[in-house]
Amino acid sequence: MTDETEADLTGATARRRPKASAERIGDRKLKPSTMMMGYGYDPTLSEGSLKPPIFLTSTFVFPNAAAGKRHFEGVTGKRPGGAEGLVYSRFNGPNQEILEDRLAIWEEAEDALAFSSGMSAIATLFLAMTKPGDTIVHSGPLYAATETLIARILGRFGVKWLDFPAGASREEIDAVMIEARKTGDVALIYLESPANPTNALVDVEAVAAARDAIFADLTDKPPIAIDNTFLGPVWAQPLRQGADIVVYSLTKYAGGHSDLVAGGVLGNKAHINTIRAMRNTIGTICDPHTAWMLLRSLETLELRMTRAGENAAKVCAFLNGHPKVEKVGYLGFLEQQDDARQADIYRRHCIGAGSTFSLYLKGGETEAFAFLDALKIAKLAVSLGGTETLASAPAAMTHLSVPEARKQALGITDNLVRISIGVEDADDLIADFEEALKAV
Numbered sequence: 026m027t028d029e030t031e032a033d034l035t036g037a038t039a040r041r042r043p044k045a046s047a048e049r050i051g052d053r054k055l056k057p058s059t060m061m062m063g064y065g066y067d068p069t070l071s072e073g074s075l076k077p078p079i080f081l082t083s084t085f086v087f088p089n090a091a092a093g094k095r096h097f098e099g100v101t102g103k104r105p106g107g108a109e110g111l112v113y114s115r116f117n118g119p120n121q122e123i124l125e126d127r128l129a130i131w132e133e134a135e136d137a138l139a140f141s142s143g144m145s146a147i148a149t150l151f152l153a154m155t156k157p158g159d160t161i162v163h164s165g166p167l168y169a170a171t172e173t174l175i176a177r178i179l180g181r182f183g184v185k186w187l188d189f190p191a192g193a194s195r196e197e198i199d200a201v202m203i204e205a206r207k208t209g210d211v212a213l214i215y216l217e218s219p220a221n222p223t224n225a226l227v228d229v230e231a232v233a234a235a236r237d238a239i240f241a242d243l244t245d246k247p248p249i250a251i252d253n254t255f256l257g258p259v260w261a262q263p264l265r266q267g268a269d270i271v272v273y274s275l276t277k278y279a280g281g282h283s284d285l286v287a288g289g290v291l292g293n294k295a296h297i298n299t300i301r302a303m304r305n306t307i308g309t310i311c312d313p314h315t316a317w318m319l320l321r322s323l324e325t326l327e328l329r330m331t332r333a334g335e336n337a338a339k340v341c342a343f344l345n346g347h348p349k350v351e352k353v354g355y356l357g358f359l360e361q362q363d364d365a366r367q368a369d370i371y372r373r374h375c376i377g378a379g380s381t382f383s384l385y386l387k388g389g390e391t392e393a394f395a396f397l398d399a400l401k402i403a404k405l406a407v408s409l410g411g412t413e414t415l416a417s418a419p420a421a422m423t424h425l426s427v428p429e430a431r432k433q434a435l436g437i438t439d440n441l442v443r444i445s446i447g448v449e450d451a452d453d454l455i456a457d458f459e460e461a462l463k464a465v
């Protein structure tokens with residue numbers, strides 16, 4: 026069947042699956058940064074428009090009744106792989122489909138889904154994968170809203186959980202999985218790496234080996250999902266270390282301009298179809314305009330993340346050893362900070378150190394606040410991964426409601442400043458931090 030006849034049959038007007046766009050030149054497989062400019066979109070289906078139009082419509086016209094039936098077979102899961110053509114905007118739309126095709130490319134995932142926020146992606150994943158009595162095994166700490174979702178919300182529906190610390194060894198992970206098996210069906214293993222704000226890396230290879238060993242007798246082993254928001258997709262690609270599903274807050278580096286909220290899930294077709302069926306039901310897809318903004322963002326993803334990473338390396342080199350600085354929690358310093366196990370995970374799992382790190386000032390809240398209030402280029406705000414540098418005090422802001430003992434255990438001390446470096450000029454940023462440290 027040619028592209029044209031398939032387009033006619035499915036009634037999809039904007040584009041069809043990306044056969045038209047090149048994935049290869051001769052033998053050369055194109056890099057994601059090249060493919061972000063055209064993959065998955067055929068201008069001839071949209072009046073030659075170089076960029077995809079934003080499709081503001083709630084529903085899609087079927088070319089005939091038989092096509093409508095085929096499309097619904099896709100939506101209801103009778104036909105695997107999602108709808109063959111577009112049906113209704115709660116299920117999907119042209120902008121979101123292009124976005125999903127392009128998201129999958131970065132980690133060579135089979136398929137991807139776009140969501141209205143990182144949390145709606147995570148919530149849809151959990152709802153799709155768990156039932157009352159099941160247990161979720163997870164690394165800790167997790168993003169605060171994810172912890173709330175597991176413990177307080179899924180807990181109300183009879184889902185249990187057990188966690189191991191992010192830096193756990195194979196033996197510690199084994200022990201928690203063995204314990205979890207005794208509690209019921211382990212539905213999902215959920216990771217976040219590096220943990221926020223401790224920056225502890227999870228050994229995904231060890232988790233995958235533990236899962237394969239502890240659940241060796243099961244044909245349906247619990248899938249491993251991981252929140253890759255902090256390092257993905259440029260600095261870490263955990264599907265390569267044995268994760269099955271990757272979750273993103275696209276609000277952060279992927280969106281990258283602090284002007285949208287969105288989420289993504291990547292993985293193999295079977296997992297994605299399970300999650301898609303839940304998304305179809307509850308409508309957690311992102312809107313077409315946000316999808317379009319993300320398409321624009323993905324064109325510069327590698328440029329932005331590379332520059333931010335280079336900037337962070339320079340800024341951290343300046344901060345490290347400054348007389349008013351106690352410690353810089355930056356992945357690039359793991360080797361020199363004598364943490365052999367974390368350094369080993371870093372070498373095996375990470376392509377770069379990222380641009381979000383923890384700065385521990387000498388002193389406490391007074392010193393942290395004086396520093397934050399003196400910053401001129403860096404903005405005082407939570408979130409991360411934008412073009413602009415942001416700084417905040419977790420103990421007084423994002424983690425204010427965390428009990429004191431747990432704060433201490435996680436290293437969320439009053440002198441901690443969380444910094445996300447942007448794409449400004451590195452020397453300007455260093456000048457800003459140098460002046461602000463004088464105010465401490």
Ligand SMILES: *Cc1c(COP(=O)(O)O)cnc(C)c1O
Nearest residue numbers: 142143144168252254274276287
């Ligand atoms: C921000 C964030 C989330 C939540 O994403 P939203 O887009 O704000 O819903 C989840 N995980 C991590 C690691 C985050 O940084």
